[in-house]
Amino acid sequence: MFDDLTRRDLFRIGALAGAAAAGLGTIEIVNQAVEPGPRFTPGKTTGAVTRVPSMCQMCTTACGIIANVREGRLLTIEGNPEDPNSRGSICAKGVAGPSVLYDPYRLLYPLKRVGRRGEGRWRRISWEEAYDEIADRLRAIRESGHPEEFALQQGRNRSKDIVRRFLNAYGTPSHFTHRALCSLNRRAAILTTIGESDWDLGDFENSRYILNFGCNWAEAHQGHIPVATRMMRAREHNNAKIVTLESRLSNTAALSDEWFCVKPGTDGLIALAMSNVICAEGLWDKEWFDTWCNYPADKYAEHVRSYTPERAEAESGMPATAIRRIAREFAAAAPRCTTICNRGSHAHRNGFYNDRAITVLNALVGNMGKAGGWCWHPNAEWDDKQFPEPGPIPPKPTVRSVIADAKDWPLANAWQGREMKVGEIVYLWIKERRQRVSALMTYNCDQAWAWPEANLVRDVLADEELIPFHFCMDVMYSETAHLADIVLPWTTYLERWDIDARPPQGLVDYVGLRQPVVRPLGETKDLREVFPELARRIGGGMERYFPWQTPEEYFEEYFRAVPGGLSHMRAHGAWQDPRKRPHYLxxxxxxxxxxxxxxxxxxxxxxxxxxxxxxxxxxxxxxxxxxxxxxxxxxxxxxxxxxxxTFIAVKGEQADKRIDPLPIYDPIPSHSRPFAADELIMISFKWNVHNAHRTGQSKWLQEIVHSNPAWLNTATAAQLGLSEGDWIEVTSFRPHDPHVPHGDGSELGSLRTRVHLTEGVHPSVIAISHNSGRSHGGPIATNGRDQARIPAYGPASHDAKEQPWWAGALSVPQNDIMPIYPDPVSGQQAYHDTIVRIRKL
Structure with a gap:
């Protein structure tokens, strides 16, 4: 295949080579060699350092950063003290930004598939050729009268405005995200209870008592650094107590004053038992509850009477004496007390009810909206009334889509303007031909590796009858890119523009700017360049919604409300209206x-x-x-x-599903029966230096954590005759649950891994991180499985000269054996409920 190319030519081709050794096919470039295209000079640099403010996107927290740049090359990244959320702090992921920008295995040029899809044979094409083929395909679908047959799947998107604009201008509602794999239950529980927000913001810095239900805020929370720093300041300045209930000894649990190792899915039962104690002992703020709640305090006391601490102990493992003590301490600290919860409590089959119970626990002590208490803000991002999107704005699509509607789940799209699409089910729907997809765009989302039942996703993506055309846009080659027809090279967050902000931890909204800190490498482009160009080529009126010529022109209009406009944002990176006050009461x-x-x-x-x-x-x-x-x-x-x-009860009736109007404990069916000796509950977790697929290609972060053995309690291991480092086979099963797809208890799949023995995990649990197990993306991301030897920006990179020292380290794809398991109420993926059997090898 490469007979006409020299070895030196190969090192100049701007694409990746594949993983032949793993039996996954070889990525081959079958046409011309290209000249290397670095926009920086490796090695020592001279001259003055320019400090450029921007926003991180190594995780969803979007902290403000300062990029130190010399002669066009990024040297280091530090925190931006003018960002009101992160206030000058960043984590290891943020510091590691240069390692992603200058990753030698980045995609830098458009590629087109030759041969069969998934075979891994590519040729480099021009952007003109890519634009023409994509626009021709999308135009034909749109003109057919079925625009909904074009679907877009995205991962963590910080460019919502341009994505929404393009899809609405095109006329398709077939847009699905990670929402149901992340925070759907929690958002639905909060919206149900208070209405005006789907995001709680404990006023942690001013609190005296923080009760944490399974939230790993020190490592992997959406508010990560802004939350963690405020937690530590509360401890320092208020002598605040932090109590964590979690099934695994995370870094968050280790930082807490107390950690209770609880059985997965029992958080809501514990919250109801604490409510029982608070009501029975008169520790509540009854006057506030009766004034501001739509249910009498005395009746709620009757409702929680059966949820005794002893009952909670029997199911959760948390001692009844501790439940009583923590409930009393929590109430005594009111109103300067709050809860925090996340995937540990809500990523379950009963997660909606769990988070409802936790939310109402706060109402019992009257801390809602008060300083140091359980707070929220109506703007989860910037204030779109103060910063309206530049016009003209396209109308919303009028056609219907199974993907968008998600009618099987009564709370998936129950609230106007709150899109909660059940993304984990979409590939099963496509396979079952419930939704026709003539063209699919995947953007910043490696679903072929990161989605539940990832093997099903790969099968559907490989099937050219089910998905006739698939184009992928991302920073790195991946399992999903491997199954595309065209791959578009995306800029990193250090090379592109965005308006951005996150839920304001200080309870005052703000707005931030992500701007290029260096020129884009190779021929990488951002959506803000690609979508306007595609709109012009598709035509049919789409083009009128993209009148600006450059992103700078667009953002000049967007930031008009900021004193000093875009110039101020470029100089400072963030702005907060000094007239606004914290969102109390x-x-x-x-x-x-x-x-x-x-x-x-x-x-x-x-x-x-x-x-x-x-x-x-x-x-x-x-x-x-x-x-x-x-x-x-x-x-x-x-x-x-x-x-x-009453609202959710009616929604349930409309969908022929019962939703209890009150917070209840709904036992997980597959957890309620006796377990066999070799059966465990598999839970999933994230390492502090990784975030889904975005960090796997970072050499600096992968060097810190590059394996994911299975955590097993030492007592459980002793019963099974297992020692540290033993090999085991983990076999997963779909749930026994008629309310979820394929809920027949059938075997799903197996993987082989080693065990890590620890006291820091519940005896009924096996914990595996889902941050590992890559098969594509280069040797850094895959621990050497993908023997890519073709650096994207020329032979000068020292990173491309040898395999990482950890090549061959254990790395298993947990999502291959994670069943599709939507909560029947909202559609949230139940990440922590899968029953597995383990066998010593």
Whole structure:
């Protein structure tokens, strides 16, 4: 294949070689060699250092950063003290940014498949050729009258504006994300309870007591550094106590004052048992609860009476005496106490109810919206009223899509403007031909490796009848790119533009700018260049929604509300309106005479209505009468904290599924039966230096953590005759649950790994990190499995001269044996409920 190319030519080709040794096919470049194209000079540099503010994207926290650049080359990255969320701190992932930017196995040029899909044979093409083929394909689908047959799948997207604009201009609603694999249950629980936000923000820095239900904020939380630094300041300045309930001894558990190793999926039962204690012993803020909740305190006390600490101990393993003590301590610290929860509590089959119980626990002690308490902010990102997206804005699609609707789950899209698509089910739907996909774009999402039942995903992507055309855009070659027809080289976050912000941990929203700190390497491009060009070539009116010529022109308009505009943002990286104050007690705000003009009061409930909702046609609630005073209230239908939610009960009835209006404990069916000696619950976790597929190609981070053995409790190992480092076979099973797809308890698959024995995991659990197990992406990402020897930017890179010293280290793909397991209520993937059997090899 390479007879006409010299070895020196091969080192100049801007693409990857593949993993023949692993039996996965070889990535071959079958046409011309190219000249190396670095935009920097390796080795020692001279001259002044330029400091460029921007925003990290090595994980979802999007911390502000300062890039130190000399002569066009990025030297180091540090935190930006002007970012109000991260306040100058960054983590190891952020520091490692240069290792991704200058990864020798990056994609730098467009590639087109030759031969069969998945065979791994490619030729380099021009952007003109790539644009023409993609635009021709998409134009034909759009003109066929079925625009929904073009689907876009994305991973963590920090360019939501341009993605939404392109899809709406095209007219397709077939857009699916990772939401159900990440935070759907938690968001649904919060929206159900308080209405105005789907993201809680404990006021940790001002708190005195933090009760953590399975949130690994020190390593892998969406608020990571902003949360972790505030936790530590609370401990230092307030002598705050941190109590963690988690099935594994994470770094977060290790940083806590107390850690309770609980059985997976029992967080909600523990929260209800604590509520039992608080009610029974009169430790509640009964006046606040009766004033601001839609369910009487005495009736809620009756509801939680059966959830005794002894019952919780029997199922969770947390001692009843500890449950009582922690409940009393938590209530005594009110209102300067709060909870935090994440995937440890909600990524379960019963996760919606778990997080409902945890949320209402806060209402019992009256800490909601108070300094040091359980808080929130209506803007999970920047204020889109203050910073409206530049026009013209395309209308939303009118056609329907199975992918977008997710009608099998009553709470998946229950709230207007809150898209909660059940992404883990989409490839099964495509296989079952419930959704026709004529063209698929995958963007920043290696679903062929990172999705549940990844082997099913790979089978569907390889099938040219199910998906006739697939183009992929990403920074690195991957399992998903390997199954594409065209691969587009994407800029790293250090080479592109974005408007960005994250939930404001200081309770005051802000806006940030991601800007290029160096020129893009090779021929990499961003969506902000690609989508406008595709829109112009597809035509049919799409082009009118992309009138600007450059990203800078677009962002000049976007940041017009900032004093100094884009120039200020480029110089500082972030801006916060000095007139805004922390979002405390929003429900107590009095309505003005202007707001009340023309309103009417519903006498039985005290809800104040004015006008109608333009989307639903129903009366528009604007507030509630509390003790004769018109206040804003919460934004639920009752304008109160909805301890009991008629809304979700009705949604359940409409979908022929029962959703209890009150927080309950719903035992996980497959966990409730007696286990055999070799059966365990498999849970998943993230290392502090990795985040999904975005960090695998970082040599600096992969060197720190490059393997994922199975954690096993020492007592459990003794019963099974296992010692440290022994090889085992782990076989997984689909759940016994008629409410989930293929819930027949059948065997799914097996993997082989080594065991790591520790006291830091529950005896009924086997814990495996899903940050490893790559088969494509170069030797750094795959521990040498992918024998790529073709560096993307020329032979000068020392990183390309040899395999990493950890080549061959154990690395297993957990997601291959993780079943598709949506929570029947919302569609959240149950990551921590899979039953497995282990066998010593």
């Amino acid at each position: 929003p429900y107590e705000r009095r309505l003005s005479d202007e707001e009340l003009a023309g309103s009417e009061i519903d006498e039985p409930t005290g809800v104040i209505y004015k006008g109608t909702d333009p989307k639903t046609g129903e009366r528009q609630a604007i507030g509630i009468l509390i003790n004769g005073i018109a206040r804003r209230g919460f934004t639920t239908p009752s304008r109160k904290v909805e301890v009991s939610s």
